[in-house]
Amino acid sequence: MIIKMVERIGAPVVARVEEMGRMLLFVLSAFAWLMRPPFRFSHMLKQLHFIGYKSTFVVVLTAGFTGMVLALQGYYSLRKFGSEGLLGSAVALSMIRELGPVLAALMVTARAGSAMTAEVGIMRITEQIDALDTMAINPMQYLIAPKLVAGLIGVPLLVAIFDVVGIYGGYLVGVDLLGVNAGSYWNSIESAVEWKDVYGGILKSISFGLIITWICSYKGYYTRQSAEGLGTATTEAVVLSSVVILVWDYFLTSVLL
Amino acid sequence: MIKLIGVEKKLGGQPVLQGVDLAIPAGKLTTIIGRSGEGKSVLLKHMIGLMQPDRGEVWVGDVEISRLSGTRLNDVRKRFAMLFQGAALFDSLSVFENVAFPLREKLRMKGPAVAQRVEEKLEQVGLKGMGHKFPAELSGGMRKRAGLARALVMEPEIILFDEPTTGLDPLMAKSIHDLIMTMQRRFGFTAVMVSHEIPEIFAISDWVAMLRQGKIAAMAPAIEFQRITDPDIHEFISVGGTVVLPGSHMG
Numbered sequence: 001m002i003i004k005m006v007e008r009i010g011a012p013v014v015a016r017v018e019e020m021g022r023m024l025l026f027v028l029s030a031f032a033w034l035m036r037p038p039f040r041f042s043h044m045l046k047q048l049h050f051i052g053y054k055s056t057f058v059v060v061l062t063a064g065f066t067g068m069v070l071a072l073q074g075y076y077s078l079r080k081f082g083s084e085g086l087l088g089s090a091v092a093l094s095m096i097r098e099l100g101p102v103l104a105a106l107m108v109t110a111r112a113g114s115a116m117t118a119e120v121g122i123m124r125i126t127e128q129i130d131a132l133d134t135m136a137i138n139p140m141q142y143l144i145a146p147k148l149v150a151g152l153i154g155v156p157l158l159v160a161i162f163d164v165v166g167i168y169g170g171y172l173v174g175v176d177l178l179g180v181n182a183g184s185y186w187n188s189i190e191s192a193v194e195w196k197d198v199y200g201g202i203l204k205s206i207s208f209g210l211i212i213t214w215i216c217s218y219k220g221y222y223t224r225q226s227a228e229g230l231g232t233a234t235t236e237a238v239v240l241s242s243v244v245i246l247v248w249d250y251f252l253t254s255v256l257l
Numbered sequence: 258m259i260k261l262i263g264v265e266k267k268l269g270g271q272p273v274l275q276g277v278d279l280a281i282p283a284g285k286l287t288t289i290i291g292r293s294g295e296g297k298s299v300l301l302k303h304m305i306g307l308m309q310p311d312r313g314e315v316w317v318g319d320v321e322i323s324r325l326s327g328t329r330l331n332d333v334r335k336r337f338a339m340l341f342q343g344a345a346l347f348d349s350l351s352v353f354e355n356v357a358f359p360l361r362e363k364l365r366m367k368g369p370a371v372a373q374r375v376e377e378k379l380e381q382v383g384l385k386g387m388g389h390k391f392p393a394e395l396s397g398g399m400r401k402r403a404g405l406a407r408a409l410v411m412e413p414e415i416i417l418f419d420e421p422t423t424g425l426d427p428l429m430a431k432s433i434h435d436l437i438m439t440m441q442r443r444f445g446f447t448a449v450m451v452s453h454e455i456p457e458i459f460a461i462s463d464w465v466a467m468l469r470q471g472k473i474a475a476m477a478p479a480i481e482f483q484r485i486t487d488p489d490i491h492e493f494i495s496v497g498g499t500v501v502l503p504g505s506h507m508g
Contacts, residue, residue: 038365122348126343126345126348127341127342127343127345128347128348130302130307130339130341130345131339131341131345131347133306133307133334134305134307134334134338134339134417135334135338135358135359135362135363135411136331136334136335136363137362137363138331142362
């Protein structure tokens with residue numbers, strides 16, 4: 001009776017631990033295959049185009065409006081203390097340290113991550129991954145490794161674009177609409193933003209790039225053999241990636257500060 | 258050529274293969290028949306190392322592959338090609354690029370040599386001039402032909418066919434069967450086919466084996482197989498309209 005109860009409670013825990021182990025082996029295997037020839041630069045560029053270039057529009061749009069609303073909110077808060085001149089630094093620091101990496105990563109998850117899970121999942125269901133295996137072409141090397149590399153390069157570049165566009169969005173609202181002095185906007189950024197802020201943002205964006213491509217390609221790779229299974233895998237990939245990004249952001253911030 | 262010894266496999270806790278002993282003769286076309294859900298495709302996937310047995314051994318030539326992985330397994334797989342149920346063509350590539358794929362990726366071939374070999378295979382399977390089309394633009398039969406061209410292009414020693422005529426009309430199914438037989442006779446590769454198409458398979462196969470309750474119930478040359486008097490086998494193969502010849506009890 002007690003043993004059965006313990007088993008019932010323990011089974012999902014064991015299943016979770018097993019899945020975590022499988023996820024770890026998945027990413028280690030992809031990196032191990034990455035080191036072996038043949039090196040498929042064209043595949044990596046194709047993925048970089050898909051994850052990076054094709055996400056640019058949505059990232060620019062999100063960044064612009066985030067910067068604008070941040071300036072709007074910041075302006076009315078800072079005005080109470082007569083510190084409107086610090087608006088630039090408030091927008092820039094929020095963007096570079098937190099909002100840039102996190103929001104860009106969430107947008108990439110929604111746009112490219114979900115598509116990645118669906119693509120790999122359909123390849124699994126239609127036996128295209130098995131076909132690669134039968135041709136003695138390792139799917140981890142051919143399919144997964146280029147996505148990981150593209151995520152590691154693409155997401156930091158998108159975050160950089162996000163930061164710049166967001167700061168200009170803040171400028172548009174703060175300086176052009178609300179009348180903050182342009183010189184003090186830029187000066188406050190120059191004096192407040194330090195190298196460690198930029199460095200922290202880059203570090204975050206690299207790790208987010210890995211998290212997105214890792215989780216999304218893993219969920220597709222091990223999808224169940226049905227349309228419903230693929231739908232579930234895509235949902236799980238987006239939800240899990242988003243949650244892990246937010247949790248990891250907290251831990252990384254607490255270490256970096 | 259391929260030998261399975263005491264192969265056992267459970268999927269989701271359910272036993273599928275329960276001690277399969279099977280020897281596939283080299284240079285012949287062997288067809289594995291059996292009811293749906295008996296594990297015929299699972300058996301086929303064991304032969305190429307896509308699945309590992311829980312117990313037992315799988316030999317390809319003089320290499321035992323059931324515990325191999327990575328590069329060593331890939332070395333064995335270079336001897337194989339496989340035509341999947343849905344052909345498993347890469348959606349994002351044209352028919353030409355699909356057939357050229359193993360040449361470019363495995364042999365690192367480039368330029369006119371690739372084009373020449375791909376066009377030759379497309380012509381052999383009746384898809385001349387179709388190279389520019391994408392898998393989504395092809396009918397079921399044409400996809401199977403393209404899959405067959407991709408399987409043939411590396412000139413493998415062994416080709417596995419997983420229900421190559423599923424979902425095709427009888428005429429198209431016959432043309433695919435004829436194509437498989439013609440290619441096998443022409444190039445002499447070892448062919449293993451999983452099929453439900455009775456009685457057609459007796460006309461094209463050299464050997465027939467039946468999987469029943471996770472074991473090989475019988476294996477015999479195609480003509481001999483039709484003489485088997487075991488009631489289950491008799492019932493299974495006569496539903497399709499085969500004339501069962503009088504003869505010895507086997508199985």
